Amino acid sequence: MKINVVTGRIENIKSDGAIIPYFDEEKPGELAERVDKIIGGNISRFIGRDDFKPKLGAVHMLYPDGKISPERLLLVGLGKRSEFSLNRLRLTAGKACPFLRMVGARDITFAIDGLGKNIEELAQAITEGSILGLYRFLKYKTNEESDRKKDIRTITIVSEDVSAVGDAQKGINIGTIISDATVMVRDMVSSPSIDMTPAIIAAKARSIAKEYGLKFHVYERGHLQKLGMGAFLGVASGSAQPPKFIVIEYRRGGKKPFIALVGKTITFDSGGISIKPAENMDKMKDDMSGGAAVLGTLRVAAALKLPLNIVGLLPATENMPSGSAYKPGDILRTLSGKTIEIINTDAEGRLVLSDALSYACKYEPAVIVDVATLTGACTIALGHEAIGMLGSDDNLKRKIRDAGEKTGERVWELPLWEEYFDQIKSDIADMKNAGGRAAGVITAAALLSKFVEKYPWVHLDIASTAWTDKDRPYTPKGATGVGVRLLTQFLRDYE
Ligand code: BES
Ligand code: MN
Ligand code: ZN
Numbered sequence: 110m111k112i113n114v115v116t117g118r119i120e121n122i123k124s125d126g127a128i129i130p131y132f133d134e135e136k137p138g139e140l141a142e143r144v145d146k147i148i149g150g151n152i153s154r155f156i157g158r159d160d161f162k163p164k165l166g167a168v169h170m171l172y173p174d175g176k177i178s179p180e181r182l183l184l185v186g187l188g189k190r191s192e193f194s195l196n197r198l199r200l201t202a203g204k205a206c207p208f209l210r211m212v213g214a215r216d217i218t219f220a221i222d223g224l225g226k227n228i229e230e231l232a233q234a235i236t237e238g239s240i241l242g243l244y245r246f247l248k249y250k251t252n253e254e255s256d257r258k259k260d261i262r263t264i265t266i267v268s269e270d271v272s273a274v275g276d277a278q279k280g281i282n283i284g285t286i287i288s289d290a291t292v293m294v295r296d297m298v299s300s301p302s303i304d305m306t307p308a309i310i311a312a313k314a315r316s317i318a319k320e321y322g323l324k325f326h327v328y329e330r331g332h333l334q335k336l337g338m339g340a341f342l343g344v345a346s347g348s349a350q351p352p353k354f355i356v357i358e359y360r361r362g363g364k365k366p367f368i369a370l371v372g373k374t375i376t377f378d379s380g381g382i383s384i385k386p387a388e389n390m391d392k393m394k395d396d397m398s399g400g401a402a403v404l405g406t407l408r409v410a411a412a413l414k415l416p417l418n419i420v421g422l423l424p425a426t427e428n429m430p431s432g433s434a435y436k437p438g439d440i441l442r443t444l445s446g447k448t449i450e451i452i453n454t455d456a457e458g459r460l461v462l463s464d465a466l467s468y469a470c471k472y473e474p475a476v477i478v479d480v481a482t483l484t485g486a487c488t489i490a491l492g493h494e495a496i497g498m499l500g501s502d503d504n505l506k507r508k509i510r511d512a513g514e515k516t517g518e519r520v521w522e523l524p525l526w527e528e529y530f531d532q533i534k535s536d537i538a539d540m541k542n543a544g545g546r547a548a549g550v551i552t553a554a555a556l557l558s559k560f561v562e563k564y565p566w567v568h569l570d571i572a573s574t575a576w577t578d579k580d581r582p583y584t585p586k587g588a589t590g591v592g593v594r595l596l597t598q599f600l601r602d603y604e
Pocket of ligand 3: 375378396455457458482483
């Protein structure tokens with residue numbers, strides 16, 4: 110699919126469908142009003158009636174019958190003008206494009222005039238909403254060819270203003286880079302664990318590193334033993350798939366300290382000896398979503414040539430039961446030297462992260478951000494609408510929160526008060542890996558906090574946002590690719 114921009118009036122440009130966003134107001138916007146006059150008042154006649162509610166995301170198709178160049182007109186509601194946001198524009202693009210694909214449109218146009226002054230941001234949002242909304246995971250469908258034939262071919266952003274073209278093109282480029290990386294993450298997360306093993310993720314990371322000129326290294330089991338990553342290796346001990354500790358460095362920030370991004374990369378979480386129930390265990394292929402998001406973010410950072418130094422760490426392994434698996438009651442010695450008593454082998458994410466966070470500290474980073482599908486309790490606390498955020502540094506939390514508001518990948522903070530640490534006290538080791546049912550998101554983060562030393566740190570629990578069971582406007586059912594847009598925005602706005 111190609112996204113481009115042209116100057117002109119949308120009613121004069123041939124297409125299979127022209128998308129006209131409009132506001133839920135007495136006057137829906139200059140453009141909609143002008144087109145309405147040309148096609149004989151079909152919009153104004155029906156707008157506001159029950160068959161044409163101008164709510165956010167509402168789509169309404171009109172057939173202009175040759176009165177204008179587009180075959181179809183798709184009006185898509187932006188809601189109230191005063192509540193307009195880039196995320197709302199992203200939502201409308203994500204709603205409108207799949208709608209037009211469904212009716213067989215191949216080449217479509219999107220009117221951008223009247224939406225605001227920052228053309229670059231508007232075009233970026235339209236690009237993201239379109240690419241992400243049109244996403245399908247067809248790799249395992251044997252009729253893929255016939256499905257692909259129906260894909261949208263071109264989306265043309267249309268503005269009457271000649272001077273908008275340059276900015277729009279910039280926004281399209283940025284939006285495409287970010288969306289393509291998000292699509293890569295969705296594909297990785299949706300892939301079965303047998304096709305997304307630690308070794309396959311390492312190979313993928315290597316090829317991205319090569320393409321974008323990143324420094325790359327994979328540590329194998331033997332080396333990790335020497336380093337002393339007892340927690341990571343403990344989790345890996347039950348799996349026939351060799352673990353990989355993947356390190357990717359992006360350097361374009363001169364002498365600036367590193368930003369460390371750490372992603373939980375459990376390629377399948379069976380629970381291990383504390384095995385999970387069968388129901389929904391298939392979903393546990395998504396337990397590498399954090400690592401994939403970090404990989405996607407590094408790819409974006411490199412493509413955008415951000416003036417930063419970033420290190421990405423992906424502790425990649427399965428969590429499996431077997432004769433060699435780690436067991437409840439075991440005590441693991443972490444890279445930091447601290448010991449952890451295993452209460453439940455299904456609380457494996459915090460274990461692999463504890464070693465990865467210690468490894469991150471070796472970089473003396475400016476900040477550490479970890480992303481992880483860490484707890485089922487996150488779903489209980491926040492549902493599917495927010496990422497759980499906990500951390501040690503208010504300034505860093507504010508930056509992440511702002512990035513969440515901008516991108517629509519919103520975060521919500523939970524407290525990390527001292528009192529909660531009682532729940533992970535062990536009688537015989539420095540701590541235990543499970544703290545009971547109460548405040549599960551918090552006790553998991555409490556354990557992580559013991560491995561970040563003095564560095565400003567934020568933990569993002571994406572357990573309830575990495576996968577969606579319902580279609581959303583630019584997030585169809587399945588893997589969401591959450592984290593890429595959030596972290597990218599955080600990096601672009603950094604300092
Ligand atoms: N990967 C899971 C968390 C998860 C559960 C993500 C459901 C998405 C959907 C994690 O490793 C896990 O199993 N956590 C346990 C921790 C418990 C044993 C302390 C949980 O949340 O039940
Ligand atoms: Mn688990
Ligand atoms: Zn897990």
